[in-house]
Amino acid sequence: MTSPTTKTSANVASAVKGVSDAEAKHAAAIAELPAIEERVRKADAELKRIEQCIADDEPTAGLDDLTKADAELRFFKLQHQAKSRAATVAGGAVQAARTALVRARLEAGEYGIHMDRLRPEAEALASKIAALLTEHVALCAAHNEGRLRLLADAKESDAANDQGTGNPASSLAWGHEDQKRYKPVWIEVDGEPVPEVHGRGRWEAIQRRAEWIVLFGEEVAAKSETSYIY
Known part of the structure; x- marks a missing residue:
């Protein structure tokens, strides 16, 4: 296991900050989606209303209203598409940052991995x-x-x-x-x-006692007749 050094410790700290920053960006991107989804919903409802007015030959809605409502709906849909893609990219950045943190911790020996x-x-x-x-x-x-x-x-x-x-x-x-x-x-x-x-019997008893100590601890092994050394 590699002993932590000032450099590896600094790398871990930097990686931790990288994860925090990436998570913050991802959270911000996710937080934007509900408002945009609401705009899409309202724009769609408005377009349908205008279309119905025109179909009913009502004078309250005309071509300009239809054009504006259609443009707004398309705009909000494209905006939602872009924000969703940005949220996905931000999510990937979080995963990449976490991978970098794992590697930094490995290099710093924090996992105690000996291979x-x-x-x-x-x-x-x-x-x-x-x-x-x-x-x-x-x-x-x-x-x-x-x-x-x-x-x-x-x-x-x-x-x-x-x-x-x-x-x-x-x-x-x-x-x-x-x-x-x-x-x-x-x-x-x-x-x-x-x-x-008896040498062989003593040898086997010692091995049993060692197994009991590993599995159950010294106190239990000392009390067990199974691990008693004659």
Whole structure:
């Protein structure tokens, strides 16, 4: 998008004035038509009256009256034709002025139109998002590897007993109060059990969460089980 400059801003202002001036001329041309139409109507009625008087052999109307009425009607009709044409031309000028305003606004970047420049940005964004997701999945894999090492080490600690049911007395044990004593190894870190993170499932959950955020916003996405990231 082109940033507005003093020149482009001035062009927009000039184009706006051009539209205003053209609209004023068009409105003035339109405003003239009713009066001329009324003159045509009256002249036509007068001509018909005189024609009828002559047809009825009334002495109140003669050749001069007929000639004058006919000339006036023709004059007003031609005038109406000219004014109508002028109004049409003025209307076209309004459209042309509005086109010029659109072009001036385009050049000034007021519409925020990027054309094809958004495509490479979108492609780069897709690559960036994919890289971030891949990196996160790699971190999940590293977490799982660490978890396995932790569990292997815990088997050699007092967290496990001979029965494989876990030792409630161990500082590593967890879950006895939740009746999970039949799990062979109970491990917690900072008071939280160590979960297994499924990389592909996590990836898909992140994508769902992103879609919910785009569609419904952060707050709704945070409350939705559909977009919950395990």
